[in-house]
Amino acid sequence: MKVPITRRIRLDLMLRLRKTARETTEDVWSELSQDDAVSKDVKARLRKSLKRRQEPRCCYCKRWLLNHASAAPIEHVLPRAIYPRFSLRARNLAIVCVDCNSVKKAADWGKYPKPHKRYPSPETMLFFHPRYHKYDEHIRFLRLETNRQELVTYHGLTPQGRHLCNELLSGVVAKRSLWRSYPKLKVWLRTLDELDAQPETNPRPELEAFRNALDGVLGERLKDGGKAQAWWALPEEK
Structure with missing residues (x-):
């Protein structure tokens, strides 16, 4: 019989982790990411709250956030590896898209x-x-999409x-x-986008490993080619 996860249980977990973060240099986020029912529930509620606060759009590029949890990772503005004390601070958390997450x-x-x-x-x-910071005061963006x-x-x-x-x-x-510059990569990109747009499902570790491997290759390719400008247009699909 499943024990219901009450507000008290969630609160106790958060209070304990926050106390640990204040008193040590331990990265308590890793414990929140454990594969147990309470941690999953707390993290899912946190993600839902952050997405609701953001419309839901990526906090950096303003693309619409998709349904699957892996397509809307939680961002630590000040990285938790360097600032573990702030890994659970609400003001340090936001939601990003997978592209911004993989680049930052x-x-x-x-x-x-x-x-x-x-x-x-x-x-x-x-x-x-x-x-x-208010996005409109710092960045202007334009996004136009057609079928092709x-x-x-x-x-x-x-x-x-500008930073x-x-x-x-x-x-x-x-x-x-770069994704769209290579025909095979373009097909994979479309497939990944379609999978991300599906309703929330169980974790897909193999898919995430594949995506991470591709991101690594693309990252090296971008380093070789130099940094692009933020106003580049993506090439037309054939």
Whole structure:
């Protein structure tokens, strides 16, 4: 018989993890990612809450977020590997698309010196922070799609917006462009997008491993070709 996961049980888990994060340098997010019913429930509720807050769109590129959990990973704005104390801080969490997640990875945009006891104030942020900055004040974007073509442009209006374009959005656009430049990759990209658009299903570790392998290859290819500009248009499909 399944024991119901009550609000008290979820709260106890979060309070315990937050206490551990305050008192140690342990990355408590890894415990929240355990394969047990309570952790899964808490993480699913957290993702749902963040998505609802974001319309739901990716906090960086503003693409619509899809249904499957693996297509809407939870982003740690200040990476948890470097700032473990903030791994459960609400202001440090957002939802991204898989492309932004694979390009940003664990990039430390803040580069704040240790000790990381208090969360940095907005005045110190020379990068775009989705929980502090209003997107429209920092970035303008245009996305046009037809049956056979996709055009994406981003323009930074402020130092923070230009940082986001240079450090992330240019790579995201270049990655999508590279995907579509190769016929076989283009077919796989379409298949992955269709799978991501399906309703929530069970985890698909083999699919995620395949996606991660492709992202790694594309990342190396982008390094070889140099950084693309954030206003590149994706080539027309044949």
